[in-house]
Amino acid sequence: MTVMEQRGAYRPSPPPAWQPRTDPAPLLPDAAPYRVLGTEAAAQADPALLRRLHTELVRGRRYNTQATALTKQGRLAVYPSSTGQEACEVAAALALEDRDWLFPSYRDTLAVVARGVDPVEALTLLRGDWHTGYDPHAHRVAPLSTPLATQLPHAVGLAHAARLKGDDVVALAMVGDGGTSEGDFHEALNFAAVWQAPVVFLVQNNGFAISVPLAKQTAAPTLAHKAVGYGMPGRLVDGNDAAAVHEVLSEAVRHARAGGGPTLVEAVTYRMEAHTNADDDKRYRGDSEVYAWRDHDPVQLLERELTARGLLDEDGVRAARDAAEAFAADLRARMNQDPVLDPADLFAHVYAEPTPQLREQRAQLDAELAAEQEGAH
Amino acid sequence: MTVMEQRGAYRPSPPPAWQPRTDPAPLLPDAAPYRVLGTEAAAQADPALLRRLHTELVRGRRYNTQATALTKQGRLAVYPSSTGQEACEVAAALALEDRDWLFPSYRDTLAVVARGVDPVEALTLLRGDWHTGYDPHAHRVAPLSTPLATQLPHAVGLAHAARLKGDDVVALAMVGDGGTSEGDFHEALNFAAVWQAPVVFLVQNNGFAISVPLAKQTAAPTLAHKAVGYGMPGRLVDGNDAAAVHEVLSEAVRHARAGGGPTLVEAVTYRMEAHTNADDDKRYRGDSEVYAWRDHDPVQLLERELTARGLLDEDGVRAARDAAEAFAADLRARMNQDPVLDPADLFAHVYAEPTPQLREQRAQLDAELAAEQEGAH
Amino acid sequence: MTTVAVKPATMAQALTRALRDAMAADPAVHVLGEDVGTLGGVFRVTDGLAKEFGDDRCTDTPLAEAGILGTAVGMAMYGLRPVVEMQFDAFAYPAFEQLISHVSRMRNRTRGAMPLPITVRVPYGGGIGGVEHHSDSSEAYYMATPGLHVVTPATVADAYGLLRAAIASDDPVVFLEPKRLYWSKDAWNPEEPGTVEPIGRAVVRRSGRSATLITYGPSVPVCLEAAEAARAEGWDLEVVDLRSLVPFDDETVCSSVRRTGRAVVVHESGGFGGPGGEIAARVTERCFHHLEAPVLRVAGFDIPYPPPMLERHHLPGVDRILDAVARLQWEAES
Amino acid sequence: MTTVAVKPATMAQALTRALRDAMAADPAVHVLGEDVGTLGGVFRVTDGLAKEFGDDRCTDTPLAEAGILGTAVGMAMYGLRPVVEMQFDAFAYPAFEQLISHVSRMRNRTRGAMPLPITVRVPYGGGIGGVEHHSDSSEAYYMATPGLHVVTPATVADAYGLLRAAIASDDPVVFLEPKRLYWSKDAWNPEEPGTVEPIGRAVVRRSGRSATLITYGPSVPVCLEAAEAARAEGWDLEVVDLRSLVPFDDETVCSSVRRTGRAVVVHESGGFGGPGGEIAARVTERCFHHLEAPVLRVAGFDIPYPPPMLERHHLPGVDRILDAVARLQWEAES
Numbered sequence A, B: 001m002t003v004m005e006q007r008g009a010y011r012p013s014p015p016p017a018w019q020p021r022t023d024p025a026p027l028l029p030d031a032a033p034y035r036v037l038g039t040e041a042a043a044q045a046d047p048a049l050l051r052r053l054h055t056e057l058v059r060g061r062r063y064n065t066q067a068t069a070l071t072k073q074g075r076l077a078v079y080p081s082s083t084g085q086e087a088c089e090v091a092a093a094l095a096l097e098d099r100d101w102l103f104p105s106y107r108d109t110l111a112v113v114a115r116g117v118d119p120v121e122a123l124t125l126l127r128g129d130w131h132t133g134y135d136p137h138a139h140r141v142a143p144l145s146t147p148l149a150t151q152l153p154h155a156v157g158l159a160h161a162a163r164l165k166g167d168d169v170v171a172l173a174m175v176g177d178g179g180t181s182e183g184d185f186h187e188a189l190n191f192a193a194v195w196q197a198p199v200v201f202l203v204q205n206n207g208f209a210i211s212v213p214l215a216k217q218t219a220a221p222t223l224a225h226k227a228v229g230y231g232m233p234g235r236l237v238d239g240n241d242a243a244a245v246h247e248v249l250s251e252a253v254r255h256a257r258a259g260g261g262p263t264l265v266e267a268v269t270y271r272m273e274a275h276t277n278a279d280d281d282k283r284y285r286g287d288s289e290v291y292a293w294r295d296h297d298p299v300q301l302l303e304r305e306l307t308a309r310g311l312l313d314e315d316g317v318r319a320a321r322d323a324a325e326a327f328a329a330d331l332r333a334r335m336n337q338d339p340v341l342d343p344a345d346l347f348a349h350v351y352a353e354p355t356p357q358l359r360e361q362r363a364q365l366d367a368e369l370a371a372e373q374e375g376a377h
Numbered sequence C, D: 001m002t003t004v005a006v007k008p009a010t011m012a013q014a015l016t017r018a019l020r021d022a023m024a025a026d027p028a029v030h031v032l033g034e035d036v037g038t039l040g041g042v043f044r045v046t047d048g049l050a051k052e053f054g055d056d057r058c059t060d061t062p063l064a065e066a067g068i069l070g071t072a073v074g075m076a077m078y079g080l081r082p083v084v085e086m087q088f089d090a091f092a093y094p095a096f097e098q099l100i101s102h103v104s105r106m107r108n109r110t111r112g113a114m115p116l117p118i119t120v121r122v123p124y125g126g127g128i129g130g131v132e133h134h135s136d137s138s139e140a141y142y143m144a145t146p147g148l149h150v151v152t153p154a155t156v157a158d159a160y161g162l163l164r165a166a167i168a169s170d171d172p173v174v175f176l177e178p179k180r181l182y183w184s185k186d187a188w189n190p191e192e193p194g195t196v197e198p199i200g201r202a203v204v205r206r207s208g209r210s211a212t213l214i215t216y217g218p219s220v221p222v223c224l225e226a227a228e229a230a231r232a233e234g235w236d237l238e239v240v241d242l243r244s245l246v247p248f249d250d251e252t253v254c255s256s257v258r259r260t261g262r263a264v265v266v267h268e269s270g271g272f273g274g275p276g277g278e279i280a281a282r283v284t285e286r287c288f289h290h291l292e293a294p295v296l297r298v299a300g301f302d303i304p305y306p307p308p309m310l311e312r313h314h315l316p317g318v319d320r321i322l323d324a325v326a327r328l329q330w331e332a333e334s
């Protein structure tokens, strides 16, 4: 039986035999984002998991502030901060098994770091010494994708290939609210649903695509409502509630791993900083909106819950902060070292074997550099 | 007030203020395709309209068989027949006012003809003498689009422009089931919904994209379910029921004209012939499937209804057939004349003014043709 | 042409002014793209337009480049003159099908009945420390697409004049804006912005007798610098700024090369399959017996655009240009 | 190379055989595209593969070219070797962003850690009476994109050998199939299909002393015909079939031109910004003092591909090639 044959088919016949392929009702998202923290569902949550999420969130926040600081010191060319979105970033990484794959966008270095990649390697693209600083296969993390939504079909293809090979590997792909408008978003979700590929699409709806608010991006009831049009379930979750995001993503991953096909998850969150350090968000949004979201901060939400339930005391908070500080100090120290650059890298990896033309060009650059060197003596 | 400000916005706030932008329920299609013929709704239908549709359908069927015959005689390079889909083609044309615009795909020459374009002009692309044989502005019919789904954003842009200018013009754009998988489909529907552009998207779901059946194209409950993901209504209609298609399209056109925004209409129909005369459909589908659809033929469905209700007698049927034959005879006669070709056309319309380079190239071709001419003497 | 220098303005400011003047002059001119409205564009080229002309004239679109260009096609069909912004060079690629299959061909397809006066603004090129996909030189793709005009300014005055001309053109124009010249300043009087340059005319930026540097856009200032430096070596270099890649000004270029007898084409774009091949080939076809040496090319390497910290090795600089000039067989070996 | 001629086979059959052999030899090879499965492709090149290897090895995809190539990227990341079919030249354009921004750059982006062994098959060129958008020569776009190999066969044997080599390559290869040669026949033994051609080597199809015709793909038979016709005029033309546009075989081409001293580049693609510019420029750079005349180009006009009834005026034919040869300054005017 081929992958295609495993499911029923929407192949219309003339009436009265006609019927839709699937019942749309279970594919539609709930009217309100799913929440755990501060609700009754929190009682069911695993305390160890919540504490783990807390440690990661505190570190994640510190990572964001450190990276932003590095742009001011000229140690990073640019940084798109995920401050305010740490719950999504961390939950995305933690919902996956080791053998699974993560497909991040340029804003998702925190998810990459949370998955275990050395932050210096994760930041190479944004520092400017090389496009990708880590070995994707070593960590099962695809390169950070700059062209929006283009990473989504990659995730589908990889998950499909794994399934064909009989591996129970799931791919989780991250995209922003703006990215959902791209054709690649549509094509990826459609392929995933038709192939029943084990993929989870996580849309971080942070309210903006640079300066463009969601209302100019979509007229949909929610972005999660797009799922039904592909025949996959759509889920809406409070993106600042780490426990909720983790639960919804884990469920989607389990569902995919069990052969249930893809899920579209919309996490409603907010970008607390400007688009990048180069952006000026005063041009397009007011402080009051940002302030409103401060009361719904992902780190505080979790900390409040843990404290209220006696799962975290001041020592625990301090321990998490100390670990985060140590992490930031190490990152700072290593980012303050100049990266080692090798101009030969320009030609070495364009093809498996450099073409004759590239060999000529490399020789030309070598000669120029030698002349420069000589000139310097 | 700008176009953008006319609607509410899905701009998430932190809970508990959060709410989806619109109620999704009214956007979802009914579970079964809407039908008129053979149902109680038929009693409400305007007899004059039904008769008009009948005449057009009979002519449309004859047009299809004539065009296919012309391919056998080498008078058309290729013909993608709409046999079996005449109800959609005709209804699309008739649902529009004169000032509205039609955006057809390569299969929709019948809709173009039903809108009033000379069939010889409509067939130029497929005969091979020029890409577009009619003046789009004269008929408010865009050129037949070969690259799938690419005409959809054009329709959106045109409708948006008309609205900005204060004209109450609607654009109706046609696409196949296969075309819905393209990124341009997604982007067009999204722009239309965000801009509330007066567009109607008509998907003719004829079961196949060349050889690829719908089940390999989508896993959606129906294609009409895609609408909710853009925040526009989705409607499902029996595409072989001319009265139903006309009613649903007319309603969508009225809705758009009144400022209600776009609608996605899925018409469930069937491609009775091969993809084109060059295709061999025996390779991918069995006769029994085709036979099943014969009992649901759009011309017969309408004829049966009209006859049963005493709105059409044998004379009426004969009159429609005679008119169709006369139409076909005229088409045949004119298509049997060799088109007049002018090689200078190759260079004349690339730019408003030919570039110096094109002037040189034209001179070269002129010289070659003169030499040929001389050689022939 | 006869602009009165008052105070220096940046190329970005001149572009903004061109858009504003075009919008004021013709209500059919509409600007659309990602972040062009409220924000004024990531390079601030559309700054203030939405405020002055309203959101319907300068529109923040959803994030989808094929959709932006595709809807612009429809707008042009209805008589508007859309000016589309692609946020960065590499982000124009999703719109290529619309550009190649429709924008460039609609007039021809309809035997002139349906022209598309669309301007596609594309910030292009490197040298600004941009991360991957933010520094491509994509002009070869546009040049290989008949039906498009391809224009690129190198000076503040040309930025104004050429953009006005592009918007006024009844044909689609790909308007390539050299990113690293956005903040370059020139004496240019925004109060008398000058006449509209005709599209298709190159200009001699510096006269010289020894050899001709043929270049455009971001490489023009580099060539002028190289020409200055070359004086020390005894070479008097002429610098031709093409301004328009399509149509190509064979006349200006060839009359220069016929005079100097030697030429180097300089651009950032990769060499192989890049604009320089076309330029060198057509100059050679037309000036063969005037050439003392083959027309040489100084171009980016045939590699994906490098990360910021390595880009200086990739970009054609003064030294590389002078090296090429030195190889122009000053004592012909024949 | 050493194929034994038994009975004639078509290029389409040789391509099918290459796919089949590659799939049999390596379970990682997967074919995907529109109508490639049950139907066997609109040109029947994938005929029988789904039946023999199953739908999971030869897959009818949804109708979306960026999706096809984009998912192929993911499949290659996981160790497969996808062979993607684009149904026609112009329908590859929607996949350009994936091709330019990802396929061509992934190896480089990851410093070699993530090669993408993807073959993108593109039927290209005209001469088959196709309606609009079915006859484009799009090779200039691919040539201008570093990181891609660009290959195109002109003979039945090469179709087999080069496609095997493309699939075996650890780099992405754009494999351009000349549509109008699909049904061309050659003596070629499908039972001994021959060895795999290395990518990057041109071949001299006909030796001659007077001048070199540099060409590829659909224009190779035309050039051979022109060379035969030229004998009547006293010209003994050499014909070089490039086979690989990237990498380019400077050695074979230049050694021919150095011998003959004259050259014409012939291709269907539009002249301006087309492959011929690059070829003429690099030959001139390398062979300047051996050239008796400028390298000339015979190419399609700089226009959108014409409708079928006018295409014969557009396509480079024997006469146009001979006219160019005649302009190679046989009595040097200097």
Ligand SMILES: Cc1ncc(C[n+]2csc(CCOP(=O)(O)OP(=O)(O)O)c2C)c(N)n1
Residues within 6 Å of the ligand: A107, A146, A147, A148, A175, A176, A177, A178, A179, A180, A206, A208, A209, A210, A271, A275, C034, C063, C087, C091, C094
């Ligand atoms: C194809 C493409 N077009 C445009 C851009 C430029 N760009 C970078 S980020 C961005 C906004 C993205 O918004 P969203 O998807 O919501 O993600 P967020 O930045 O909010 O995380 C834009 C337009 C791009 N990177 N890729």
Ligand SMILES: Cc1ncc(C[n+]2csc(CCOP(=O)(O)OP(=O)(O)O)c2C)c(N)n1
Residues within 6 Å of the ligand: B107, B146, B147, B148, B175, B176, B177, B178, B179, B180, B206, B208, B209, B210, B271, B275, D034, D063, D087, D091, D094
């Ligand atoms: C962008 C693009 N890709 C591929 C094709 C080739 N092609 C022509 S028709 C067709 C199938 C279209 O199916 P559908 O949209 O269902 O329309 P139908 O033919 O059934 O009317 C394909 C793949 C094309 N014309 N355009």
Ligand SMILES: [Mg+2]
Residues within 6 Å of the ligand: A176, A177, A178, A204, A205, A206, A207, A208, A209, A210
């Ligand atoms: Mg966002």
Ligand SMILES: [Mg+2]
Residues within 6 Å of the ligand: B176, B177, B178, B204, B205, B206, B207, B208, B209, B210
């Ligand atoms: Mg169909």
